[in-house]
Amino acid sequence: MKLMGKSLCPGVALGPIHVLPETEKRGKPTPAGTPEQELERLEWGRQRALDRVRGQQSAALEKLGEGEADIFRLHALMLEDRDLLETVRCAVRAGACAEDSVREAGETFAAAFRALNDPYLQGRAADVEEVSRLWREALSGAAERLELDAPAILCAGEFSPGELIALEREKVLGLVAQRMAPDSHAAILARAMALPTVAGLVPQTHWEGTFAALDGETGALYLDPEGETLDGLTERARARQEAAESLGCFRTGSAVTRDGRSVSVCANIAAPEEAALAWKEGAQGVGLFRTEFLCLDKKQCPGEEEQTALYRRALEAMEGRRVVIRTLDIGGDKRPPWLEAGKGENPALGLRGIRLSLKKTELFRIQLRAILRAAPYGTAAVMFPMVSSVEEVRAARALLEQCREELEMQDIPTGEVEVGVMIETPAAALIAEDLAREADFFSIGTNDLTQYTLAMDRQDPDLEGMYHPCHPAVLELIRRAVEGGHRHGRRVALCGQLGAERSMTETLLRMGVDELSVPVGEVLGLKAHVSTLDLSN
Ligand code: PEP
Ligand code: MG
Numbered sequence: 001m002k003l004m005g006k007s008l009c010p011g012v013a014l015g016p017i018h019v020l021p022e023t024e025k026r027g028k029p030t031p032a033g034t035p036e037q038e039l040e041r042l043e044w045g046r047q048r049a050l051d052r053v054r055g056q057q058s059a060a061l062e063k064l065g066e067g068e069a070d071i072f073r074l075h076a077l078m079l080e081d082r083d084l085l086e087t088v089r090c091a092v093r094a095g096a097c098a099e100d101s102v103r104e105a106g107e108t109f110a111a112a113f114r115a116l117n118d119p120y121l122q123g124r125a126a127d128v129e130e131v132s133r134l135w136r137e138a139l140s141g142a143a144e145r146l147e148l149d150a151p152a153i154l155c156a157g158e159f160s161p162g163e164l165i166a167l168e169r170e171k172v173l174g175l176v177a178q179r180m181a182p183d184s185h186a187a188i189l190a191r192a193m194a195l196p197t198v199a200g201l202v203p204q205t206h207w208e209g210t211f212a213a214l215d216g217e218t219g220a221l222y223l224d225p226e227g228e229t230l231d232g233l234t235e236r237a238r239a240r241q242e243a244a245e246s247l248g249c250f251r252t253g254s255a256v257t258r259d260g261r262s263v264s265v266c267a268n269i270a271a272p273e274e275a276a277l278a279w280k281e282g283a284q285g286v287g288l289f290r291t292e293f294l295c296l297d298k299k300q301c302p303g304e305e306e307q308t309a310l311y312r313r314a315l316e317a318m319e320g321r322r323v324v325i326r327t328l329d330i331g332g333d334k335r336p337p338w339l340e341a342g343k344g345e346n347p348a349l350g351l352r353g354i355r356l357s358l359k360k361t362e363l364f365r366i367q368l369r370a371i372l373r374a375a376p377y378g379t380a381a382v383m384f385p386m387v388s389s390v391e392e393v394r395a396a397r398a399l400l401e402q403c404r405e406e407l408e409m410q411d412i413p414t415g416e417v418e419v420g421v422m423i424e425t426p427a428a429a430l431i432a433e434d435l436a437r438e439a440d441f442f443s444i445g446t447n448d449l450t451q452y453t454l455a456m457d458r459q460d461p462d463l464e465g466m467y468h469p470c471h472p473a474v475l476e477l478i479r480r481a482v483e484g485g486h487r488h489g490r491r492v493a494l495c496g497q498l499g500a501e502r503s504m505t506e507t508l509l510r511m512g513v514d515e516l517s518v519p520v521g522e523v524l525g526l527k528a529h530v531s532t533l534d535l536s537n
Contacts (some may be wrong), residue, residue, distance in 0.1 A: 001222070001223045001224065002217075002220055002221070002222050002223075002229075003201055003218045003221045003222075003223070004199065004219055004220055005176065005198040005199055005200040005201040005220075005221060005222075006197065006200045006216075006219050007197075007198055007216055007217060007218060007219035008180060008187050008191070008197040008199050008216070008497065009175075009187070009190050009191045009194070009195055009196055009197035009216050009521070010196065010216045010217045010382070011174070011194060011195070011196030011216040011237075011240060012196060012213065012214065012215055012217075012233050012236050012240060013153050013173035013174030013196045013213070013214040013216070013218065013237075014173070014211075014212075014214075014230075014233060014234060014237055014239040015151055015152055015153055015173045015211070015212070016150070016152050016153070016209050016210065016211055016212070016215050017153050017155055017176075017207045017208060017210050017212050017223075018148060018152035018153070018154055018155070018206070018208065018209075018210065019155045019156070019203045019205055019207050019208045020154060020155065020156040020203075022156075022157055023410045026057070033097075035092055035093050035094075035095065038092045038096075038097055038098045038101075039089065039092050039093070039098075041098045041138070041139060042088065042089070042092055042098040042101070042102070045098060045102075045135055045136075045138040046079060046085075046135060046138070046446035047141035048138035049134045049135045049137075049138040050076060050079050050080075052134060053072050053075045053076045053079060053131075053134060053325070053473075054076060055381055056072040056075075056145070057069050057072035057073055057076065059070055059168075060273075065195070067274065068272070068273050068313065071127075074124075074127055074129060075130060075131050075134070078127060078128060078131045079131055079134075079135065080438070083109075084105060084109055084128075086446075087105040087108065087109070088101045088102055088105045088431050089101075091104060091105065098139050099136050099139050099140065100137050100322050102132050102135045102139070103136060103369060105132070106128055106129055106131070106132025106133075106135075107129075107132075109125075109128045110125040110126075110128045110129050110132075111125070111523060113125040113128060114300070114392075117306045118303075118305070118307075119302075119303020119304050119306060119366075120303065120305030120306060122300070122303050122306075123302055123303055123305065123306035126441045140266060147237070148168065148171040148172070150171065151170065151171050151172065151173050152171070152172070152173060153173045153175070153176060153212055153214050154172055154174070154175050154176070155175075155176040155177075155201075155203035155316045156175075156176075156177055156178070156203060157177070157178045157179060157203065158176060158177055158178065158179045158180060158186070159175065159177055159180065159186045159190075160186065160254065162370065164186055164189045164190060164193065167193075169193060172195060173196075173214070174195055174196035174197060174214040174216065174375055175190055175195050175197040175198070176197075176198050176199075176201050176203060176214065176221055176497070177197070177198075177199045177201075178199070178200070178201065178202050178203060179199065180197070180199040181199075181375075187199075187398060189271075189273070189274075191519055191520065191521050192273075192274050192277045192520045192521065193277075194212050194521050196215075196216030197216055197217050198214060198215075198216060198220075198221060201221055203430050204485060205352075206214070207223065210223050210224060211223075211224055211225075212224070212225070213225045213229070213230065213233045215233060223417075226399045234416065237370060241423055243525075246522075246528075247524040247525060247528050249525075250282055250524050250527040250528050251280075251281065251282035251524065252282060253282075254284055254527075255526070255527040255528075255530035255531055256530070256531060257509070257530055257531065257533045257534060257535050258531070258532070258533060258534040258536075259534050259535055259536035261509070261535055262517070263509060263514075263516065263530050264285065264493075264514065264515035264516070265282075265283065265284055265515070265516055265517075265518070265523055265526050265527045265530065266278075266283050266285040266286060266287030266288075266322075266324075266493070266495075266515060266516070266517040266518075266523075267281065267283035267285075267286055267287065267517065267518065267519070267520045267523050268286070268288040268289075268290065268518060268519055268520070269286050269288070269289050269290070269314065269516050269520065270286060270289070270290045270293035270294075271293060271294065272277075272311075272313035272314040273313075274520055275289075275313070275314040275315075275317035275318050275323065276317040276390055277520050278317075278318070278520045278523065279317055279319060279321070281520055281521075281523045281524055282523055282524055283321070283322040283520065283523045284321060284526060285318065285322040285323065285324070285379075285517075286314065286318060286323040286324060286496045286517075287320075287324055287443060287515060287516075287517020288324055288326055288383070288443065288495040289311075289314060289323055289324060289326060290324060290326060290329065291307075291311075291325060291327065291328055291329075291367070292328045292329050292330050292334050292336075294307070294310055295328070295330075295336055295338075296334060296335075296336045299338075300338045301338060301363060301366070302335070303366065304366045304369050304370050304373075305370075307366065307370035307371075307374075308369075308370040308373045308374050309374075310370075311323075311325055311370055311371055311374035312374040312377045312378075312381070314378075315374055315375070315378025315379070315380055316377050316378060318378055318379075319378070320378055320379055321378075321379065322378075322379040322380075322381055323345075323379065323380055323381070324377060324381045324382075324420060324443065324493075324517075325371050325380060325381065325382055325383065326381050326382075326384075326385055326422070327354070327357055327364065327367055327368070327371075327383070327384055327396075328351045328356070328357060328363070328364075328367060328380060329352065329385035329386065330352060330353075330356055331347060331350060331351055331352020331353060331355075331356050331386075332347050332350075332352045332509055333347070333348070333350045333459055334352075335347070339360075348451065349458065352386055353385035353386025353387070353422075354384045354385060354386050354387050354392050354396060355386065355392070356400075357384075357396070358392060358396065361399065364396075364399060365399065365402075365403055368382070368399060368400050368403040369403045369406070369407060369431055370401055371417060372404055372407055372414040372415065372417065373407065373412060373413070373414060374415075375414060375415025375416065375417050376413055376415035380415060380417045380422055381417055381418040381419070381440070381441070382400065382417045382418070382419055382420070382422055383419075383420035383421065383422060383443060384396050384419075384420070384422065384427060385422045385424065385445070386422065386424060386448070387421050387422060387424075387425070387428050387435065388425045388427040388428055389427070390431065390434050390437075390438055393419075393421055393435060393438040394438060395440060396419075397419055397438065398421065400417075418440040418441060419439055419440050419441055420439055420440060420441040420442065421435050421438070421439040421441075421442055421443075422442075422443050422444075422445045422495075423435075423442050423443070423444045423445065423449065423477075423481040424444070424445030424446075424447070424448035424449045424452070424496070425448070425449070425452050425523065426449070426452055426453050426477055428481070429444075429449065429477035429478070429480050429481045429484075430477070430480065431484075431490070432480055432481045432483070432484025432485060433483075433484035433487055434484075435484070436484050436485045436487065436488035436490045437488060439490060440490065441485075441490050441491045441493065442481060442485045442490055442491070442492045443492075443493040443494065443495045443517070444478055444481050444482075444492065444494040444495070444496065444513070445495060445496045446463070446469045446474065446478070446494060446496025446497065446498035446499070447469070447496040447497055448496075449469075449474055449477060449478070449496065450467060450468070450471065450474050450496075450498075451467070452471040453471070453473050453474050453475070453477060454466075454467065454468070454471055454474070459482045468497065469497065469498040469501070470498070470501075470504060475507070475511075478494070478508070478511060478513075479511050481514060482511050482512040483512070486512060491514045491515065491521045492510060492512065492513055492514050492515075493513070493514060493516070493517055494513045494515070494516055494517070495517040495518075498517045499516040499517060499526075500516075500518040500522040500526065502525075502526070502529050505526070505529055505530060506533050506535070509530075509533065510535060522524075
């Protein structure tokens with residue numbers, strides 16, 4: 001049987017299916033035993049949650065690094081916090097069931113953190129919520145859902161980023177999720193872990209143990225495949241494996257064409273944990289850190305301390321290789337629940353990117369201060385999205401300098417940051433030469449540049465086959481951007497999806513693009529591809 005979902009990460013997986021039980025649903029009534037029984041269950045659940053957090057901590061330490069492991073260390077400390085434990089136990093003694101007591105205490109503590117003045121402590125609210133979730137999952141048995149005996153294709157309603165980080169990579173062949181948005185952190189981690197992933201299929205319990213083939217390229221899931229289908233997919237899986245092994249030699253150094261031109265291949269990331277993966281995959285830097293993903297699913301924007309810590313983690317993970325931190329590109333399709341602005345009739349043409357930042361300067365200043373504070377821990381650059389005028393760049397740079405002066409007055413150390421401008425509106429491409437006087441480098445965002453040049457919504461599935469980043473008008477604007485940047489000696493990178501389009505690599509390099517920044521999973525393949533090109537004639 002063949003089922004069609006939506007492809008989120010390519011690759012082929014062959015093996016048995018394991019259907020995960022649903023995570024605990026909020027509001028599900030839980031029968032309470034006697035207070036003594038519930039207290040006993042509560043402690044049993046807490047120990048299991050602690051074991052799980054410690055497991056996550058070791059996994060993060062091994063796969064990602066100290067900074068990432070610290071998150072889980074904090075969660076373990078919270079699970080041992082006396083005040084939290086006493087509040088939960090009190091509720092149980094008063095007759096509530098273990099799950100409800102944990103949930104209520106979690107909500108109370110999270111609200112208390114949020115009410116504090118210190119942005120760092122405000123940010124801890126999300127950690128208490130995570131700890132409360134883990135504890136409740138342990139109590140309901142849902143925590144065991146990821147303990148696997150043998151490699152399997154995992155199917156679930158949804159996966160959380162914490163779960164994916166904790167997975168034993170060797171035991172997971174691929175993922176099938178009912179709900180996973182292409183830009184969600186879970187999808188980003190799945191891609192970073194190179195897990196063939198398909199979304200939009202509702203897992204059925206009777207699939208458990210069924211042999212299946214998952215085609216991450218087309219979005220197909222085959223149950224009990226046989227004959228030509230099975231042979232074809234097995235062959236593709238083998239060829240991919242061989243190709244991946246042969247790429248190992250590209251992990252170090254830059255990509256060099258056959259005629260000796262060195263091309264910088266960097267990674268696009270959306271979370272600090274991806275930086276460690278980018279480094280391992282041989283990225284020469286992070287060409288685009290989409291910081292808005294750090295706050296889209298939050299109840300409020302992370303404060304200065306929290307943002308500083310997040311940027312620092314990414315910078316440290318890259319060990320001195322440059323990390324381009326793009327300021328919040330909120331608006332358009334990326335609207336966080338905590339922001340009222342940007343809800344006009346036509347949000348893609350409304351208050352978004354740098355326009356929003358320059359209007360909401362209190363938000364912008366927090367981010368600029370955090371970037372400056374994180375900068376001493378690596379090589380940082382700041383980049384402004386959706387620029388359409390020289391004045392915007394001047395205003396943003398002026399605020400950056402003001403933030404630096406304030407930090408210096410407060411004796412808070414800062415680091416040097418280069419200032420980049422994204423070329424993703426036709427206006428920016430057409431005035432590239434003027435913008436080049438104001439910026440240290442450019443990065444061409446072909447996703448939006450295509451959308452605004454062709455007047456085609458990049459999200460609209462009905463435009464499939466019409467939304468062409470290789471349209472001659474888009475290529476002409478890229479050419480102008482490169483020319484304008486180079487005229488003032490600025491490096492010109494390209495960080496839109498077109499950079500990962502191998503059929504276009506040669507054209508882009510011949511146009512003079514200096515750097516390509518692509519999803520982490522594309523870095524090695526692109527470096528290998530660059531090395532096959534000869535641009536000498
Ligand atoms: C782009 O527009 O090409 C780009 C890289 O930015 P985003 O996809 O985040 O809008
Ligand atoms: Mg863009």
